[in-house]
Amino acid sequence: MKSGRLLFLCVVLALVTGCGGGGGGGSSSSSAPTGSSTPALTLPNGPTLPPVVGNNVLTVTVDGSECSPATLAQWPNKPCVSVTICDPANTYCQTVNDILLDTGDYGLRIFQQTLPAGLLTALSQNQVQVGSLPVYECIEYGDGSAVWGPVQRANVVLTASEQALNVPIHLIGSSAGNPSQVCAGNPTFSSPAAALYNGSLGLGFFVQDCGPVCASSNNNRVYYTCSGTSCTGAAVPLASQVQNPVAHLPVDKNGICLMFPSVPSGGTPLVSGYLVLGIGTQSNNGPSGVVAYGADQNGNFTTVFNNITYPAFLDSGSNGFFFPDSQVQTCDGGWFCPPSTLTLSATTTASAGSPSAVVQFQIANFNTLINSSNNVFSNIGASQPGLFDWGLPFFLGRNVYIGLEGTASGLGAGPYWAY
């Protein structure tokens, strides 16, 4: 039997048997994790994933071999992949690791410092323009940090057979234009050493990183055209905005699945999982036992927690559960540090009002965990107002499907998350 089919059977079996199967050590007979008497939750995926093979599969490591070892101590729960970037004529190619897999963003952003001179020159000859001026972009993140640089066309090679050809990418770390004037983040990262990654691969469910607002308004504050250091806001057509490469794959372009094993309550040094391209398009990506939850135009669905309804989202680039809770003790940096592990539950609901699912999750003492030798944790979080951010811990122990806008699969029409 082909291993792809074997995996499919395993997944089906695990899902059919529901919470009883696969197990993350959730039964009461499992040994108590260090420093906690609270048993770990039982999740759909156990501690070991069956191998997933296919030409549509990438390995994702959380603080593992795809990540730069230098960043591990500072970045728990960092999911990394390797991506190959070529100029549109395929004259120059470069494979770059330590690319943050970020479902809270859309499109490839790569620090120019990671690419050789020949490729950089070739990319600059494929500069995206509006009104004969080069297009630059400022992308800002939730924490106020930002990246800046020109938008240029490239071939994004996810695997040998999964290539997004001639798509706009964001070449970041550039000092060209006038970033200090129009892209003053705290900070605006100028290099991989500052950002602690070589780039980011945004595989959320939108096709462009800004969308209609940036196509219709000059004052979008995301896209600019620059003449020397004189930069002014610019409306940029959808097709010229930075693109989610998955939307431009030959076949497997309706979404992705992220598969991760569960981790013990005390964490683990690293885990390895899979990024599978396409949903129900190959023998290895047929969804089973999951339900799709649609999202709105802002990229949110809702989560009810402590009887309050919040906009909410799933984000592999957030390294914890970030949500409003003034009851739980916090420690350095605002991380939750309860004296004993808390088991909490929240209800996630599609933006249309149904379906809903109750999700259980745990919050352990961040200080205790981070002072261990481990880097990957399923139970860390911090308080933030306004939005419920289901970060990387949510993905551990699950297969999470992300359906792209404007596409459909057996799970329904995108944009959606399914788990």
Next chain:
Amino acid sequence: MKHLSCRLLLCLAFSIVSLFMVRQGFATLGQTADSVESDRRALSAVRGGTTAQNGYTVQEVTYDGAALREYISASGIVFAVAWNGMRHPDLTALLGSYTDQYQKALAQTSRQPGLRRLSVKADGVVVEKWGHVRNLQGRAYAPDLIPPGVAIDEIR
């Protein structure tokens, strides 16, 4: 004719102010709502709504896919500002006289990669940012100016 040119001038002035305000943000924390009202009029191209809450009003201005909400106490002081959009707003304009203490507190706040939210607490002002690409959110408030009985979580 004189009337017309006056209107043109006024219109031009409002346009310049409007451009400035849209770029710089439009309300200043800790100041009276008088300036807010004139700002709102200057931003006539922008749809604004006012909602009366328990003991305060929320005035919203939307522009270019973004929204700014200012929280105004019964005594007419802007005690908080919240936003959402593609970018966080320019805080220098929003924080006014609180800018210096915010900048000092910010300089002492170290980045924690992966923790995608910012929380900066100075003596007189709190600034928080969060969200994801295409939907950034945040708020700034002066704790001492928050009217009695108003919960901080109402600011969002």
